[in-house]
Amino acid sequence: xxxxxxxxxxxxxxxxxxxxxxxxxxxxxxxxxxxxxxxxxxxxxxxxxxxxxxxxxxxxxxxxxxxxxxxxxxxxxxxxxxxxxxxxxxxxxxxxxxxxxxxxxxxxxxxxxxxxxxxxxxxxxxxxxxxxxxxxxxxxxxxxxxxxxxxxxxxxxxxxxxxxxxxxxxxxxxxxxxxxxxxxxxxxxxxxxxxxxxxxxxxxxxxxxxxxxxxxxxxxxxxxxxxxxxxxxxxxxxxxxxxxxxxxxxxxxxxxxxxxxxxxxxxxxxxxxxxxxxxxxxx
Amino acid sequence: xxxxxxxxxxxxxxxxxxxxxxxxxxxxxxxxxxxxxxxxxxxxxxxxxxxxxxxxxxxxxxxxxxxxxxxxxxxxxxxxxxxxxxxxxxxxxxxxxxxxxxxxxxxxxxxxxxxxxxxxxxxxxxxxxxxxxxxxxxxxxxxxxxxxxxxxxxxxxxxxxxxxxxxxxxxxxxxxxxxxxxxxxxxxxxxxxxxxxxxxxxxxxxxxxxxxxxxxxxxxxxxxxxxxxxxxxxxxxxxxxxxxxxxxxxxxxxxxxxxxxxxxxxxxxxxxxxxxxxxxxxxxxxxxxxxxxxxxxxxxxxxxxxxxxxxx
Numbered sequence: 001x002x003x004x005x006x007x008x009x010x011x012x013x014x015x016x017x018x019x020x021x022x023x024x025x026x027x028x029x030x031x032x033x034x035x036x037x038x039x040x041x042x043x044x045x046x047x048x049x050x051x052x053x054x055x056x057x058x059x060x061x062x063x064x065x066x067x068x069x070x071x072x073x074x075x076x077x078x079x080x081x082x083x084x085x086x087x088x089x090x091x092x093x094x095x096x097x098x099x100x101x102x103x104x105x106x107x108x109x110x111x112x113x114x115x116x117x118x119x120x121x122x123x124x125x126x127x128x129x130x131x132x133x134x135x136x137x138x139x140x141x142x143x144x145x146x147x148x149x150x151x152x153x154x155x156x157x158x159x160x161x162x163x164x165x166x167x168x169x170x171x172x173x174x175x176x177x178x179x180x181x182x183x184x185x186x187x188x189x190x191x192x193x194x195x196x197x198x199x200x201x202x203x204x205x206x207x208x209x210x211x212x213x214x215x216x217x218x219x220x221x222x223x224x225x226x227x228x229x230x231x232x233x234x235x236x237x238x239x240x241x242x243x244x245x246x247x248x249x250x251x252x253x254x255x256x257x258x259x260x261x262x263x264x265x266x267x268x269x270x271x272x273x274x275x276x277x278x279x280x281x282x283x
Numbered sequence: 284x285x286x287x288x289x290x291x292x293x294x295x296x297x298x299x300x301x302x303x304x305x306x307x308x309x310x311x312x313x314x315x316x317x318x319x320x321x322x323x324x325x326x327x328x329x330x331x332x333x334x335x336x337x338x339x340x341x342x343x344x345x346x347x348x349x350x351x352x353x354x355x356x357x358x359x360x361x362x363x364x365x366x367x368x369x370x371x372x373x374x375x376x377x378x379x380x381x382x383x384x385x386x387x388x389x390x391x392x393x394x395x396x397x398x399x400x401x402x403x404x405x406x407x408x409x410x411x412x413x414x415x416x417x418x419x420x421x422x423x424x425x426x427x428x429x430x431x432x433x434x435x436x437x438x439x440x441x442x443x444x445x446x447x448x449x450x451x452x453x454x455x456x457x458x459x460x461x462x463x464x465x466x467x468x469x470x471x472x473x474x475x476x477x478x479x480x481x482x483x484x485x486x487x488x489x490x491x492x493x494x495x496x497x498x499x500x501x502x503x504x505x506x507x508x509x510x511x512x513x514x515x516x517x518x519x520x521x522x523x524x525x526x527x528x529x530x531x532x533x534x535x536x537x538x539x540x541x542x543x544x545x546x547x548x549x550x551x552x553x554x555x556x557x558x559x560x561x562x563x564x565x566x567x568x569x570x571x572x573x574x575x576x577x578x579x580x581x582x583x584x585x586x587x588x589x590x591x592x593x594x595x
Contacts, residue, residue, distance in 0.1 A: 020356070021386075021428070022353075023353040023355070023356050023384040023385050023386055023427060024352045024353050024384065024385060025352065025353060025354065025384055026385070029382055029383050029384065029385055030383050032382045033379050033380070033382035033383040036375070036378060036379045036382055037368075037371070037375075037379045040371050040375035040379065041368065041370045041371060042370060043370065110368065111368070114365075114367065114368045114369060115364055115365045115366045115367065116366060116367055116368040116371075117366075118333055118362055118364065118366035119366040119367065119376070119380060120380075121332070121333060122331045122354065122355070122360055122362075122366075123354065123355055123380050123383045123384065124354075124383055125331065125332040125348055125349035125351075125354050126349055127349075282328070282333060282334040282335060283333050283334075
């Protein structure tokens with residue numbers, strides 16, 4: 001059947017205009033287009049810079065704070081007392097996820113608010129390749145930035161806290177896994193941001209839902225009866241995500257592998273919603 | 284070639300496009316006319332797959348737009364609403380679109396020059412004037428060297444030089460054998476470039492005709508003639524397709540179906556003196572208004588007397 005439809009198609013095109021160049025939309029080309037789009041906006045550079053800055057700066061600040069508290073011999077509360085070089089230097093993850101998630105929302109919802117989406121979908125009317133490409137390109141960029149940021153923060157932070165109970169090196173068990181996990185988590189936050197932007201088609205709406213899912217829901221869950229909390233809490237996006245890069249795990253958290261799976265499931269869910277809306281709704 | 288079959292689009296209770304059937308043929312400029320809110324933009328969005336029809340279908344060069352392997356090479360579209368990111372430069376905008384199809388960078392430079400954007404191509408598109416933005420949209424429409432060019436209200440916001448540029452561009456594209464489909468709510472603008480007309484009102488097809496036929500249907504060109512002997516002139520001019528009217532006792536006659544030149548020659552032949560011989564062309568605008576009067580969505584208040592008369 002494919003030969004039947006293909007044959008008249010090509011001969012007709014050849015008859016109509018023998019000298020016309022042959023263009024074609026391919027997955028790789030849509031990827032390269034999205035790559036070019038991402039880097040041709042100033043907001044990309046600014047927000048990625050902010051994300052990297054948050055990640056490194058807050059990690060270094062947390063490490064310095066720990067060290068100065070220790071030196072002055074002041075009493076430290078529980079969380080801080082049990083801190084490690086990893087947990088201190090990854091302190092900026094919370095802030096970096098905002099910057100990277102918001103940029104993810106902008107990558108997709110920004111096209112709707114400006115009208116660019118009409119040009120984009122006129123060029124790629126099958127639509128779905130645009131969503132996959134945006135998610136892949138931006139997810140990868142966020143992953144790389146976040147991984148670099150996590151390692152830089154750890155290298156600086158671990159030097160600051162060397163000689164203290166929190167001291168750790170890259171060779172320490174689980175450290176590299178934690179740092180890579182943090183990069184992976186932030187990369188997926190970027191993908192979720194992009195999916196939410198495409199699903200809601202609004203920058204404000206996308207950011208609101210993202211912030212609610214990552215930061216507000218964990219607080220609200222504490223209002224539930226404690227017997228429910230234990231069942232639900234580890235599977236929330238934020239908690240599942242944290243267990244990807246946490247160095248230590250206990251009975252109330254998921255293992256890094258399980259956390260990654262749960263967080264991936266949330267990402268796939270958001271992407272599926274975005275794909276459904278993209279295919280079904282007019283623009 | 285664009286073919287619409289029973290194309291319909293409903294938004295809830297409101298029917299924006301109502302069972303449109305039309306064909307836009309290659310090699311000519313086809314005007315797409317209708318008052319504001321007639322469904323022109325919705326139809327054009329359905330052609331490039333941005334809106335899905337509620338029922339019916341529309342194909343481009345024999346296939347649904349989304350089925351084409353290189354959509355930008357089939358249809359280049361300028362849509363009414365802005366379709367750019369204001370933070371991106373004109374060049375980067377075109378480059379991003381070109382990359383999806385493997386269109387070379389050389390072609391991007393070509394359309395930038397063609398649209399007269401050379402000096403501003405590196406500037407943020409958000410800072411463009413209405414006319415510049417329109418030129419960028421046209422550059423994007425031509426990017427894929429498309430077989431069909433579809434422009435929604437292209438002269439909006441253009442200065443006289445830009446309007447002239449669009450006119451020449453459209454006729455030259457059609458002369459190259461391409462399908463050119465241009466919407467407008469101004470008859471006078473379309474009549475200058477279009478050979479064929481598709482007129483819509485309230486989503487329905489009102490006329491699928493040529494400029495010449497539309498004028499003829501609206502009464503055609505009338506010749507006003509004043510003579511010493513109207514009765515004899517009537518007899519002389521009588522023939523198939525010729526209509527002569529005039530008040531009794533008046534020297535003036537209104538003649539349709541014969542040109543002023545023929546009337547002059549016949550009168551001279553029969554020795555009938557003429558005092559006046561004037562061709563009165565029917566304004567296309569009038570013909571258009573007549574056609575769409577009932578379909579106009581938003582009437583001005585001056586039509587109040589007219590409506591009461593037609594109601595009675």
